[in-house]
Amino acid sequence: MATSTHRTEQRRQRGETRGRIVAAAEELLRTRRVRELSIEDVMEAAGLTRTAFYRHFDDLFDLVTRVAEPIFTDLLDLQRDTVAGATSIEARVRGGLEPLAISFAAHGPLMRAAHDATAYDDRAEAVVRTLVGRFTDLSARQIGVTDPSRRDAVRALVLMNVGYLLDCFGSGVSTTRADITRATDALTAVWLGAIDHLLGGEVPALR
Structure with missing residues (x-):
């Protein structure tokens, strides 16, 4: 005892x-x-x-990576759950992007640190690359992109999410709900335009 x-x-x-x-x-x-x-x-x-x-x-980069990784993993689960009930392509896209904007607004400096760590640490780079791949695969399934040749376009959109949200929230400056909405609106517009190009305006069934 x-x-x-x-x-x-x-x-x-x-x-x-x-x-x-x-x-x-x-x-x-x-x-x-x-x-x-x-x-x-x-x-x-x-x-x-x-x-x-x-x-x-092990070191400072290990600290940053190990703290940031669960945040991204939780986001994947949240994006999957949020989009599951969406009935339109716009609702699916917004449902996936809004939690992302909220998380970056809450953890911007830590997200920025994890991104910066990839330039100095191979482990950090491998973790972030894997997470980007998981977001890409999930997003492709949710918007109905099944052609492997178009997966790179989805990956480009995912990487755009990261760069744009770091620009918006990476400094850790206090943000408002309006800031999150504005960021979500901007990303949603870009994604919908890209989806229209990739899928020819078709609304695929949620898979």
Whole structure:
């Protein structure tokens, strides 16, 4: 019983320490780019030692990637669920894009840090590339693009989402619901125009 209690307390403390590190990094990333940040900066802000960092993360890029990845994964699930009930192509597109805009508005600096990390870290690049591929596959299915030769066009649209939303929300400046709506409207217009070109105006069945 004593051993079990001790292990439970250890897990609690590890979770608390990890949470403090993540919170400190997110706060710092609201005013600094990832290349301007050091492990010492993060741990000083967290009130912990540098040694504690390496019990949870390999390096700064590992921290950023591992924190951002679940946000994107949750977005995939949300996009799938939101679009499932849509009856029109416009509703499908907007249903997929609005949660994306909301998430970038909430986590913009962290999204920007994950994107920036791809220029410095192979693991970060691999994670982001995989996530872009998953968003591309899901989006292609939802808008009815089945021709493999047209998948690259969908991928280009997904990458456009990332670049545009980082431009809108990556700085971490306070945003309003109107900002999110404006971004969603802009992306929806581009996607609908592209879909009209790709599918010739047809409204495919949701798959």
